[in-house]
Amino acid sequence: MELILFIITALVALVSAFMVITRRTPIASVLYLVLTFFCLAVLYVMLGAQFIAAMQIVVYAGAIMVLFLFVLMLLSQRGAQTWEVAGPMRKWLGFAAAGGVLLVAATALQSVGVSDTVLDPEIGTVSSVGSALFRRFLLPFEVASVLLLGAIIGVVAMVKRKPYPSETEEGVEHGS
Amino acid sequence: MNMAVDLGWYLALAALLFCIGVAGVLTRRNALIIFMSIELMLNAVNLTFIAFSRSLTNVDGQVFVFLVMAVAAAEVAVGLAIIVTIFRHKETVDIDKVNLMKW
Numbered sequence: 338m339e340l341i342l343f344i345i346t347a348l349v350a351l352v353s354a355f356m357v358i359t360r361r362t363p364i365a366s367v368l369y370l371v372l373t374f375f376c377l378a379v380l381y382v383m384l385g386a387q388f389i390a391a392m393q394i395v396v397y398a399g400a401i402m403v404l405f406l407f408v409l410m411l412l413s414q415r416g417a418q419t420w421e422v423a424g425p426m427r428k429w430l431g432f433a434a435a436g437g438v439l440l441v442a443a444t445a446l447q448s449v450g451v452s453d454t455v456l457d458p459e460i461g462t463v464s465s466v467g468s469a470l471f472r473r474f475l476l477p478f479e480v481a482s483v484l485l486l487g488a489i490i491g492v493v494a495m496v497k498r499k500p501y502p503s504e505t506e507e508g509v510e511h512g513s
Numbered sequence: 514m515n516m517a518v519d520l521g522w523y524l525a526l527a528a529l530l531f532c533i534g535v536a537g538v539l540t541r542r543n544a545l546i547i548f549m550s551i552e553l554m555l556n557a558v559n560l561t562f563i564a565f566s567r568s569l570t571n572v573d574g575q576v577f578v579f580l581v582m583a584v585a586a587a588e589v590a591v592g593l594a595i596i597v598t599i600f601r602h603k604e605t606v607d608i609d610k611v612n613l614m615k616w
Contacts, residue, residue, distance in 0.1 A: 343518045347526045354530050354553055358537030363545050370549050373530075377556055384523070384567045389559075389575050396582050401552065401589050408593045409545065412600050431539030435532045442528035449524060457570050469572045470579065481583040488587035492594040 339383060346383075350376035367405050374398045386461035523564035531557035544596050544606040548589070555585050 349372065356369040374397045381390035459465055470478055530553060537550030559578045566574030600606055 340518055343522065347522075350526070351529055351533070354533045357549055357553060358533060358541060358546065363543060366546050366549055370552065373553065374556065377560060380523070380526075380560060381563055383518070384563045386563045386566065386575050386578075389563060389578050392579065392582060393559075396586060397552075397556070401586060404589055404593060405545065405549065408597060411597060412545075412606060428540050432536050434539055435536035438535050439528060439532040442531065443525075446521065446524055446528065449521065457567075460567065460570060460572055461575060465572050466575050466579070469576050474573075474576045474580075477580055481580055484587050485583060488590050492590050495591075495594045496597055 343380070343383060346376045346379045350380070363409050364406075367402060367409065370405075371398050371402050374402070381461075384461075385458060388461055388463045388466045390461075520564055520568045524561060527557045527560040527564065530554075530560070542607050542609055544599070544608050544611075547608065548592055548596070552585065552589070555581060 353369040353372040353376070357366045357373065360366045360369065374393060378390040378393040378398070381387075381393060534550045534552075534554035534557060537553065538547050541547055541550070559581055562574040562578045562581070566572065566578075596606055599611055603610060605611075
């Protein structure tokens with residue numbers, strides 16, 4: 338039963354991941370990427386990582402993909418981009434290089450000698466992940482929050498429009 | 514009867530997803546789709562972490578996935594801001610057109 342679910346989910350994930358990199362319209366790519374993320378969340382649940390599966394849906398499928406959609410909305414109303422046709426040379430070289438990476442990964446997989454243990458149902462609960470996160474990994478957790486703060490400030494500083502020359506005096510007056 | 518899926522299957526799936534991401538980065542010219550391919554690669558690595566976390570009955574892998582998600586969120590925010598800024602200057606997201614730093 339679990340095997341059947343795994344095969345179906347894995348196939349959907351692979352096909353939708355392939356669709357992400359082959360669709361010409363970016364909006365279709367985003368939606369296929371959301372489908373891939375949902376499949377990965379299903380796999381996380383099967384692996385006993387319930388908390389991470391919820392985070393996957395909330396953070397990735399929720400926040401990050403919405404950000405992508407917003408930027409797409411801001412950037413282009415034109416739909417399919419005709420310039421997006423990659424030359425055959427670049428295409429085949431790219432796929433060949435990716436195949437090379439797969440070869441390396443397959444070689445590495447040969448040497449994986451971890452014996453499979455039975456699934457511990459308690460491993461992925463909020464309390465077990467949380468106690469690890471707030472005890473042994475407290476410092477990385479706090480550093481991650483500082484990183485996010487830095488990212489917020491950097492993004493606002495980067496994207497904020499400079500006031501137009503005619504508006505500059507006004508901006509100074511209002512102290513902005 | 515519960516047939517558990519072997520660790521190797523999850524690792525193989527993660528490797529395939531990672532390679533699809535690599536192919537996306539190398540073959541596409543749209544900066545946004547290259548970004549999505551990077552997200553795909555990050556998720557493939559996350560799947561590897563979770564699979565090993567179950568196999569070793571150790572929660573550390575899941576904590577790492579949590580941190581990877583935080584870094585990915587920061588990376589997406591900064592990267593999309595860069596793309597928006599480039600679009601304002603050049604009116605395009607074609608990475609072949611963004612060649613100011615190319616010799």
